[in-house]
Amino acid sequence: MKKKLCMLFACTGVALAPWLEGFAAQAPDIDIRIWPEIGDPADIDYAFVWKPPTGVFAGLPNLRAIFSLGAGIETLLTPGLLPDSVPLVRMVDPGLAVGMNEFVVMRVLHYHRRMHEHAAFQAEAVWMPLVPKLPEDRVVGIMGLGQLGGLCARTLVSFGFPLRGWSRTQRQIDGVQTFHGQHGLAPFLQDTEILVCLLPLTQDTSGLVNGHLLSQLPRGACLINTARGAHVVDTDLLSAIESGQIGAATLDVFMQEPLPPSHPYWAHPKVTVVPHCSAITQPKTAIRTLLSNLRCHDAGGMLENQVDLARGY
Numbered sequence: 001m002k003k004k005l006c007m008l009f010a011c012t013g014v015a016l017a018p019w020l021e022g023f024a025a026q027a028p029d030i031d032i033r034i035w036p037e038i039g040d041p042a043d044i045d046y047a048f049v050w051k052p053p054t055g056v057f058a059g060l061p062n063l064r065a066i067f068s069l070g071a072g073i074e075t076l077l078t079p080g081l082l083p084d085s086v087p088l089v090r091m092v093d094p095g096l097a098v099g100m101n102e103f104v105v106m107r108v109l110h111y112h113r114r115m116h117e118h119a120a121f122q123a124e125a126v127w128m129p130l131v132p133k134l135p136e137d138r139v140v141g142i143m144g145l146g147q148l149g150g151l152c153a154r155t156l157v158s159f160g161f162p163l164r165g166w167s168r169t170q171r172q173i174d175g176v177q178t179f180h181g182q183h184g185l186a187p188f189l190q191d192t193e194i195l196v197c198l199l200p201l202t203q204d205t206s207g208l209v210n211g212h213l214l215s216q217l218p219r220g221a222c223l224i225n226t227a228r229g230a231h232v233v234d235t236d237l238l239s240a241i242e243s244g245q246i247g248a249a250t251l252d253v254f255m256q257e258p259l260p261p262s263h264p265y266w267a268h269p270k271v272t273v274v275p276h277c278s279a280i281t282q283p284k285t286a287i288r289t290l291l292s293n294l295r296c297h298d299a300g301g302m303l304e305n306q307v308d309l310a311r312g313y
């Protein structure tokens with residue numbers, strides 16, 4: 001008789017119940033082992049991880065693939081963490097994408113409709129109607145045109161914004177002016193009044209949103225970073241806001257999380273701090289996607305959304 005499929009659940013910092021209920025409902029045939037109660041390590045076929053405890057992958061002789069609960073997998077690429085030759089799959093979840101789309105659209109419209117300027121007036125009890133630009137006169141730029149950035153770009157096109165997108169390789173999205181590679185960055189930034197960062201964190205993208213990049217945006221441009229804190233050089237962003245080069249920023253992700261209470265971002269009137277929840281992996285939809293991938297792999301098929309370890313995403 002074929003052994004029951006066995007999956008190790010080793011996620012920290014997430015509520016356990018919705019995941020376990022979801023797996024029980026959608027995969028009663030899979031034996032879920034919750035770290036550290038893993039039983040016989042030789043039973044484990046697959047692992048589902050998020051901020052996994054140290055040593056979690058040691059001594060799992062039959063591990064066939066690792067699924068990440070998150071879309072961003074940079075912390076799993078710490079040297080020596082992953083076992084050799086076991087594929088890593090990043091999270092692609094329709095529920096996560098919908099959440100990111102909502103958040104990015106909300107903040108783009110917030111800046112487009114100059115709500116940050118209204119907030120400053122309200123603080124001084126100043127009655128000052130501001131005329132918004134027409135969407136067709138407001139350039140919005142998205143760095144990263146993957147699962148998340150691509151969806152946000154397609155939605156924002158429907159508002160009538162001139163949409164720009166920047167990626168590593170050439171991409172094509174209806175209604176979006178696309179740029180790629182290092183040579184495409186400067187023309188992408190020029191005229192981009194609302195910049196969204198949805199890049200993976202890699203050696204190439206770490207610290208990319210620095211003073212030099214910010215200086216290439218039109219004066220008063222707004223930044224929305226929902227990717228990773230390390231994309232942004234904090235001191236450069238704060239200086240750019242002080243000088244007026246950047247008008248406002250929405251930051252969902254930070255170099256250190258939770259953001260320390262003493263960090264200047266918390267009290268800055270031009271910075272909106274969100275505690276890394278612009279988009280959350282949704283158990284209902286994510287488990288569905290994960291299971292279809294896992295079952296296909298178990299039946300001898302190819303894994304979807306496998307991380308290219310050399311590329312870093």
Ligand code: NAP
Nearest residue numbers: 071072144145146147148167168169199200204226227279
């Ligand atoms: P994805 O599908 O892998 O897309 C990544 C995009 O970034 C691709 O368009 C890729 O270019 C581009 N890119 C990668 N390296 C680049 C470089 N050096 N220069 C220019 N473009 C580059 O990733 P995703 O699923 O959209 O997720 C993006 C990131 O969002 C994740 O890695 C994660 O860090 C973050 N995230 C944050 C939250 C949150 O709650 N804040 C939630 C989920 C995800 P190509 O198209 O050419 O490959």
Ligand code: GLV
Nearest residue numbers: 069070071072091
């Ligand atoms: C969250 O930050 C994710 O990468 O899914």
